[in-house]
Amino acid sequence: AQSVTQLDSQVPVFEEAPVELRCNYSSSVSVYLFWYVQYPNQGLQLLLKYLSGSTLVKGINGFEAEFNKSQTSFHLRKPSVHISDTAEYFCAVSDGGYGQNFVFGPGTRLSVLP
């Protein structure tokens, strides 16, 4: 079974500063990794995904993430944040199957301050 840890429940950062949201996972098999963003009262939107290949993955809205197998991490980064990036961010892991092994972390609330 997979599990996901997002160590930071809240991350405040000033506008135009860089940000990193941390995600660590545990799994006994090869995994697919995902980051989602959720704006208030909306569903989740896929930011980026790692399935295979290059460990540096670029997504929408200027976000990127790096898969580190030895550290079992998939941290999300953005070099310069905007007020509009204020949202909840979820990391998720899957074993590639369709079943219950598509697991979300508890989420990180990113607050961008003016």
Next chain:
Amino acid sequence: DGGITQSPKYLFRKEGQNVTLSCEQNLNHDAMYWYRQDPGQGLRLIYYSQIVNDFQKGDIAEGYSVSREKKESFPLTVTSAQKNPTAFYLCASRGTGTGAFFGQGTRLTVV
């Protein structure tokens, strides 16, 4: 344009009533999921379905029921047995090698 649609966006339920939340997708995905989200919390899996006419309980299935008669549709019924149904409900679908695509959610409130 492909996507996943949940309706209604807001739903009010009286005590003792059953209500059904709709979820439709035209992405040709085999797998569909229902999650519950409470304020300030992550997602908890209610039910999932990997194929038509088959579905499995998730972590918090008590008080809920589902059906999967068509590939495109995965409705969720919140029954009167669910004692604390007020929450935000999210439906998702997945295809081969993809992440989950989510609907916009239904906010259910007990009045």
